[in-house]
Amino acid sequence: MLQKLTLPLPDDFHIHLRQGNDLANYAKRAAEQFGRVLAMPNTEPPIDSAEAAKQYKKEILAAAPNLDVLLTFKLSKNYTEQELLEMQKNGVVAAKYYPFGVTTNSQDGVSQIEDIYPTITLIEKLDLVLSLHGEEPDAFCLDREREFLKHLEKLSKEFPNLRIVLEHVSTAEAVKCIAGLPQNIAATITVHHLILTLDDVIGASLKQQNFCKPLPNSPRDREAVRQAAFSGNKKFFLGTDSAPHSLEKKECLGGAAGIYSAPVAIPILIEEFEKENKLDLLPNFIAGFGADFYKIPRQTEAVEYIKTEWQVPKTMDGAVPLRAGETLKWQK
Ligand code: DOR
Ligand code: ZN
Numbered sequence: 340m341l342q343k344l345t346l347p348l349p350d351d352f353h354i355h356l357r358q359g360n361d362l363a364n365y366a367k368r369a370a371e372q373f374g375r376v377l378a379m380p381n382t383e384p385p386i387d388s389a390e391a392a393k394q395y396k397k398e399i400l401a402a403a404p405n406l407d408v409l410l411t412f413k414l415s416k417n418y419t420e421q422e423l424l425e426m427q428k429n430g431v432v433a434a435k436y437y438p439f440g441v442t443t444n445s446q447d448g449v450s451q452i453e454d455i456y457p458t459i460t461l462i463e464k465l466d467l468v469l470s471l472h473g474e475e476p477d478a479f480c481l482d483r484e485r486e487f488l489k490h491l492e493k494l495s496k497e498f499p500n501l502r503i504v505l506e507h508v509s510t511a512e513a514v515k516c517i518a519g520l521p522q523n524i525a526a527t528i529t530v531h532h533l534i535l536t537l538d539d540v541i542g543a544s545l546k547q548q549n550f551c552k553p554l555p556n557s558p559r560d561r562e563a564v565r566q567a568a569f570s571g572n573k574k575f576f577l578g579t580d581s582a583p584h585s586l587e588k589k590e591c592l593g594g595a596a597g598i599y600s601a602p603v604a605i606p607i608l609i610e611e612f613e614k615e616n617k618l619d620l621l622p623n624f625i626a627g628f629g630a631d632f633y634k635i636p637r638q639t640e641a642v643e644y645i646k647t648e649w650q651v652p653k654t655m656d657g658a659v660p661l662r663a664g665e666t667l668k669w670q671k
Contacts, residue, residue, distance in 0.1 A: 341646065344618070344669070347626035348374035348640040349605055352633070353470075353506055353527050353578025355443075355597065356399060358382040363402035364656040365583055369601050370403035371671075374638050375630075377578070380413040380435050381444040387413050389425035396430050409633070411435040411470055415447040417458045423465055432633060433468040433504070434458070441474045441483070442552040442596055443582065452490050459494070463501040468633060469494070473505045473513065474553055481537070484553050485512045495520050502632065507532060507580045509553040511563035517574055518567070525632050527578025528568050528624075530604045531661055533611055536561050547589045548659045551582065552596045568624060569617045576629035579604045583658040600661040603651055606669040607662065609644060644669045 351373045356365045369376055378399065380386035386395050392410050399408050411433045412426050436455075439448035449455055462469055475486035491505060501523065508514055508526040517526045535555035540546055549555065567575045581604065582597030589595055600607075605625065612621045630637045649670050651662050 341613070341618075343646070344609060344644045345641050346605075346609075346644065347622050348638045348642050349577070349625040350375045350377075350629050350638065351579050351581070351601070351604070352377045352504070352576060352629040353379065353529075353580050354601060355379045355381070355580070355582040357583065358395075358398075361583070361585075361656070362398055365601070366399045366402040366406065368656060369581070370406040372601055372605055373406070374626075374640060375407035375409065377409045377411060377433065377633075380411045381437065381442075383444060385413040385415065385444070385447065386410065387415060388422065389429045389431075392426050392429045392431050409433075409635075413437065413447070414449060414455055414458065417455055418461070420461050420465070423458075423461055423467065427465060427467065431467070432635075433470040434462050435470045435472070437472045438474060438476050438487075441472060441476050443584075445472070452494070456497075459498060459501065463498045466502070466634075468502045468504060469498075470504045470506055472507075472552075480554055481556055484508075484510045484556075488513060488516045491516065491524070492520070495524055499523075504578075504632070506578060507553060508564060508567065508575070509556050510560045514563045514567045514575075518572065522574070525574040525576065525628075526567070527580070527629075528564060528575055529578065529580045529598075530600050530607050531555065531580075531598045532561065532564050533568055534561075534607065547594045548661075548663065549598065550589070550594060550596055551580070551598045565611075565615075569612070569615050569620060571620045571623065573623070573628040573631065575624070576627075576632065577604075577608070577625050578629070583656065585657045586654060586659055589659065598661050599655070599658040602655050602660050603662055603667060605644070605671075606667045609669040610667065642671060644671055
């Protein structure tokens with residue numbers, strides 16, 4: 340039986356590191372698990388300028404000096420080419436699109452994607468990546484991603500050279516859509532969408548800790564996401580969407596959406612890939628396809644994991660991690 344596993348140092352192409360007092364803990368925790376991360380811009384205030392990006396990177400590196408930090412900016416308005424170039428110089432590799440009101444800190448999101456087509460034209464020209472929170476705000480909650488796919492198909496036609504990532508893909512229809520679009524269209528897969536369905540949020544009792552956007556969907560959808568992850572198709576790679584909120588902000592009236600998965604992501608992935616007999620495909624999923632898509636060098640460092648059971652703490656950094664209190668099989 341396999342007792343040791345050597346993997347390339349993982350990349351996380353979608354993580355929330357927040358701001359203020361929480362940032363240092365979340366950044367350190369991310370650096371324990373990942374060599375490189377793409378940090379999302381829905382901080383308060385948002386990352387929406389070169390100055391903000393520069394400052395944010397500085398704060399992350401102060402806490403986690405060895406973390407390779409890639410940045411995104413928030414597409415809440417149109418930007419000039421000069422502004423985009425300045426951001427690009429400061430480590431920004433992607434523009435993050437949030438539709439209005441669909442998730443945490445998206446009150447400044449965009450109502451009509453066509454309103455920001457001028458900026459998308461520049462994003463394509465500068466070869467930045469367009470990163471999409473793909474949910475249609477007014478649709479029924481379990482159909483929001485499916486209803487968004489028409490916008491993705493339209494973007495792909497109108498901007499044929501634009502690299503687009505549909506973040507946290509969560510439905511069978513979206514997996515099929517991504518697989519059928521050209522090679523410049525990819526998707527990230529989270530750990531939680533590989534293991535949860537809506538039953539894990541509201542099926543037996545209300546489990547606020549598993550509440551996130553897009554919602555974990557049906558067993559059929561989860562199966563499609565799993566098959567995409569285990570397919571070896573280079574269009575699908577890891578972006579955890581690890582999104583910590585304090586226990587108080589999760590377990591209250593109007594609790595926040597987001598799952599804190601960074602501390603447990605890789606151990607859970609090893610377990611899931613092992614279960615499916617697909618461990619040979621894990622290196623590319625966590626440290627290959629994403630880097631290739633973003634046109635950056637692959638990681639060369641390696642990390643060793645050992646099979647030793649451990650119990651996930653009930654809280655970490657003031658938040659409840661995914662699978663809190665449960666036993667995992669692998670650790671670093
Ligand atoms: O569940 C989520 N939480 N989904 C997102 O898209 C954002 C994230 C957050 O920032 O908390
Ligand atoms: Zn996110």
